[in-house]
Amino acid sequence: MSESDSGLWLGIDTSTSVSVALARPGHVLASRSVTATNVHVEQLMPLVKDVMAESGHVLADLAGVVVGIGPGPFTGLRVGIVTAQTLAYVLDVPVRGVCSLDVVALSVAATKPGRGFTVVSDARRKELYWATYDLAGHRVGGPHVTYPEDVPTGLVVGPAADLYDLAGERHVVALDPGIVASSPERLPDLGTEPLYLRRPDAQVATSVKTVLTGRRP
Amino acid sequence: MTAPLVLGIESSCDETGVGLVRGTELLANQVASSVELHARFGGVVPEVASRAHLEAMRPALERACEDAGVDLSEVDAIAVTAGPGLVSALVVGVATAKALAVALNKPLYGVNHLVGHVAVDVLDHGPLPSPAIALLVSGGHTSLLRVDDIATPVRELGSTIDDAAGEAYDKVARLLGLPYPGGPVIDKAAAEGNPRAIAFPRGLTASKDLVKHRFDFSFSGLKTAVARWVETRRRDGEDVPIADVAASFQEAVCDVLTAKAVAACQAEGVGDLLIGGGVAANSRLRALLEERTKAAGIRLRRPRPGLCTDNGAMIAVVGGAALVAGVRPSSLDIGVDSGLPVSRIVV
Numbered sequence: 001m002s003e004s005d006s007g008l009w010l011g012i013d014t015s016t017s018v019s020v021a022l023a024r025p026g027h028v029l030a031s032r033s034v035t036a037t038n039v040h041v042e043q044l045m046p047l048v049k050d051v052m053a054e055s056g057h058v059l060a061d062l063a064g065v066v067v068g069i070g071p072g073p074f075t076g077l078r079v080g081i082v083t084a085q086t087l088a089y090v091l092d093v094p095v096r097g098v099c100s101l102d103v104v105a106l107s108v109a110a111t112k113p114g115r116g117f118t119v120v121s122d123a124r125r126k127e128l129y130w131a132t133y134d135l136a137g138h139r140v141g142g143p144h145v146t147y148p149e150d151v152p153t154g155l156v157v158g159p160a161a162d163l164y165d166l167a168g169e170r171h172v173v174a175l176d177p178g179i180v181a182s183s184p185e186r187l188p189d190l191g192t193e194p195l196y197l198r199r200p201d202a203q204v205a206t207s208v209k210t211v212l213t214g215r216r217p
Numbered sequence: 218m219t220a221p222l223v224l225g226i227e228s229s230c231d232e233t234g235v236g237l238v239r240g241t242e243l244l245a246n247q248v249a250s251s252v253e254l255h256a257r258f259g260g261v262v263p264e265v266a267s268r269a270h271l272e273a274m275r276p277a278l279e280r281a282c283e284d285a286g287v288d289l290s291e292v293d294a295i296a297v298t299a300g301p302g303l304v305s306a307l308v309v310g311v312a313t314a315k316a317l318a319v320a321l322n323k324p325l326y327g328v329n330h331l332v333g334h335v336a337v338d339v340l341d342h343g344p345l346p347s348p349a350i351a352l353l354v355s356g357g358h359t360s361l362l363r364v365d366d367i368a369t370p371v372r373e374l375g376s377t378i379d380d381a382a383g384e385a386y387d388k389v390a391r392l393l394g395l396p397y398p399g400g401p402v403i404d405k406a407a408a409e410g411n412p413r414a415i416a417f418p419r420g421l422t423a424s425k426d427l428v429k430h431r432f433d434f435s436f437s438g439l440k441t442a443v444a445r446w447v448e449t450r451r452r453d454g455e456d457v458p459i460a461d462v463a464a465s466f467q468e469a470v471c472d473v474l475t476a477k478a479v480a481a482c483q484a485e486g487v488g489d490l491l492i493g494g495g496v497a498a499n500s501r502l503r504a505l506l507e508e509r510t511k512a513a514g515i516r517l518r519r520p521r522p523g524l525c526t527d528n529g530a531m532i533a534v535v536g537g538a539a540l541v542a543g544v545r546p547s548s549l550d551i552g553v554d555s556g557l558p559v560s561r562i563v564v
């Protein structure tokens with residue numbers, strides 16, 4: 001067994017709220033979440049300290065760091081990713097990036113839904129991030145960002161399942177950081193580049209507005 | 218006892234900076250700029266800058282340690298810009314700094330970016346004179362500050378009431394069909410022009426304005442005056458003498474900046490003027506400052522251009538000064554403050 005198979009992993013996700021967990025594969029030791037959506041940079045490291053203290057471990061014990069790379073609101077997402085990258089760099093351990101919707105899908109698959117489903121999270125601006133999964137929780141489509149009416153009907157789950165009036169069966173399921181930290185075999189490593197799915201809002205500079213008023217003399 | 222080794226992180230605008238400083242000795246100053254990515258937008262786009270910070274941060278950290286030949290475990294404290302600046306950009310630096318502070322078990326100092334611009338000159342010219350007046354000019358700020366000591370509150374004597382000086386350069390460059398950023402291109406074009414060709418207005422210098430805005434700046438009216446002048450020429454089918462417009466605009470900006478900086482020194486009875494910020498590299502500003510401070514018997518200090526623009530070393534200097542002065546480190550749950558007042562040096 002390699003160290004990463006049995007070792008201690010710190011899981012971080014800031015795609016929705018701020019969530020942190022410490023786990024060995026298949027076994028969660030401590031887990032914390034803050035539900036406010038605008039305190040990522042404030043609360044993330046205090047939560048990391050909390051889970052370490054609760055489990056009686058120190059950061060030097062870590063075998064690696066796993067981070068949710070979204071999709072999610074960008075500013076918060078970057079807080080989680082740069083934190084994971086920096087911790088991994090200082091501790092000289094690997095860092096893995098996982099799709100945050102895949103994390104929710106794993107906890108839904110564990111409830112044996114009996115059919116495929118769609119995981120949705122809030123993309124703001126009246127849109128949703130979503131991806132489709134088979135009944136075992138493997139992603140089969142997405143992630144996408146669209147208006148709610150373009151989300152497949154059927155079983156819809158995830159942090160934003162009740163945000164819009166979506167057709168079909170809907171269940172709110174929050175992201176469980178314990179799964180981020182404890183499922184290295186079941187969550188594919190996608191690297192640590194954020195799943196932005198959108199281009200930055202920016203207007204290319206075109207013509208200059210006139211400042212001349214009144215008629216030509 | 219040797220001076221503490223401080224790692225400083227800067228991400229308030231479009232520069233990702235990591236610096237390593239020991240006392241007044243600069244060990245590393247890695248800066249990755251996203252300025253080229255903003256060129257086609259004509260100004261800094263916060264989301265573009267923030268994405269670039271995330272990509273540049275870890276490589277900058279690694280290279281800074283390499284340059285300095287130090288191991289992170291040797292660092293005594295972590296300093297980071299907590300404001301003012303762009304929120305989405307600032308959080309990348311603050312999150313990085315917190316992770317470093319916790320993983321290395323070292324104190325964290327969330328510091329004021331503007332104070333960094335003032336403090337950085339210790340790396341080039343040793344301890345700051347006390348007191349000193351500082352003129353900070355860049356795309357994001359235009360301020361006159363009174364500084365008594367890096368670790369005690371800085372007092373703002375004045376600042377821009379509308380655009381920053383660097384912003385005015387960008388807008389005028391665009392008007393003249395010159396590329397972004399405007400500072401260097403206007404400086405270059407101006408070298409061929411006549412600074413007295415066109416009498417552009419000097420904002421907030423009339424006696425009625427001086428009552429309320431003695432040491433404040435305004436560049437919005439100047440920018441509009443340039444636009445009106447250029448547009449009128451074009452409308453009348455005449456050529457626009459780019460070099461003369463650039464030189465006359467630059468003269469108006471530098472005239473006001475230097476006149477108010479010297480006046481601030483005289484009003485405060487202070488014999489030392491420090492300059493910082495990206496516009497401090499402007500050739501006309503430097504020349505005029507040298508001329509006017511000399512005439513007024515004021516000593517002028519200017520860090521090398523690479524330290525004038527945003528960088529991590531300037532943040533490390535402030536963190537080091539706070540550490541030495543026994544200032545309490547920042548708490549682990551600090552956020553960022555886009556409008557952090559200059560009177561707050563450590564959050």
Ligand SMILES: [Zn+2]
Binds near residue numbers: 334357526
């Ligand atoms: Zn600056």
